[in-house]
Amino acid sequence: MILETPRLGLREMTDADLPALRAILHDPEVMVAYEGALSDEESLAWLGRTKQRYADDGFGLWAAVLGETGEMIGQCGITRQRVEDDEVIEVGYLFRRAYWHRGLAVEAATACRDWAFENLGTDDLYAKVRSTNVASMNVAIRLGMTMRRTFTTHYRGVDMPHLAFAIGRREWAARASRAGF
Ligand SMILES: CC(C)(COP(=O)(O)OP(=O)(O)OC[C@H]1O[C@@H](n2cnc3c(N)ncnc32)[C@H](O)[C@@H]1OP(=O)(O)O)[C@@H](O)C(=O)NCCC(=O)NCCS
Structure with a gap:
């Protein structure tokens, strides 16, 4: 395991995770922000990109397991991402619908932030x-992030207005010392 939280483990995804990955990426409600469910081919490409990120960067989106x-x-x-011309480090989170509203996304994303x-x-x-x-903004706010700027991405043929939330190292360290660790 790369990370462990009270309820979850985070580890690299493998080909064996494709069915569980598809349960997330093929659900149109989960994928609203991505302009709808992915196809079989698109989810295979998603897994391929994720494995490539592990190889290139040493990190990527990990499987969150109970x-x-x-x-x-x-x-x-x-993951490494672009916000307009800037390369940034991003925390990403997507959970199966049956596991929303339990604090699991915040729990996993907090461990990834640290x-x-x-x-x-x-x-x-x-x-x-x-x-x-x-829902995603609320996770970002619970991570201690604030909204830094707005920008537009172009994905699947659609212009999508976005917000860039972020937390700085100094703000993170101040939160950590307030929390007593
Ligand atoms: C973004 C996403 C992961 C957030 O999931 P979520 O269920 O809202 O987040 P959490 O699991 O951390 O749960 C937080 C909620 O659970 C509640 N909760 C229940 N038990 C809790 C606990 N033990 N600890 C903390 N929160 C708890 C919180 O009050 C909060 O409620 P709210 O949603 O009414 O504000 C989810 O909506 C998702 O997968 N969306 C689709 C993919 C996506 O868009 N990802 C983001 C791309 S930028």
Whole structure:
């Protein structure tokens, strides 16, 4: 395991995770912010990109598995992303619908946030959020992020207004010392 939280483990995805990955990426409600469910081909490409990120960067979106059963119920991790002309480090999170509203996304993303500041030299950690994705904004805010700027991405033939949420290393360290660790 790369990370463990009270209820979850985070580990690299493998080809064996494709069915669980598809349970997330083929659900149109989960994928609203991505302009709808992915196809078989698109989810295979998603897994391929994720494995390439592990090889190139040493990190990527990881499988979020239940500590009790090992079942993959989501994806959460760190990726390199672009916000307009800037390359940023981002925390990403997508969970199966049956596991929403339990604090699992925040639990996993908090561990990833701490991992990023502890293991990478980055001064800022971002979350790119589509302007309609309130659940994702709430996760970003619970991570201690604030909205830095707006920008537009072009994905699957659609212009998508986005918000760039972020937390700086200094703000993260201040939160950590307030929390007593
Ligand atoms: C973004 C996403 C992961 C957030 O999931 P979520 O269920 O809202 O987030 P959490 O699991 O952390 O749950 C937080 C909610 O659970 C509640 N909760 C229940 N038990 C909790 C606990 N033990 N600890 C913390 N929160 C708890 C919180 O009050 C909060 O409620 P709210 O949603 O009414 O504000 C989810 O909506 C998703 O997968 N969306 C599709 C993919 C996506 O858009 N990803 C983001 C791309 S930028």
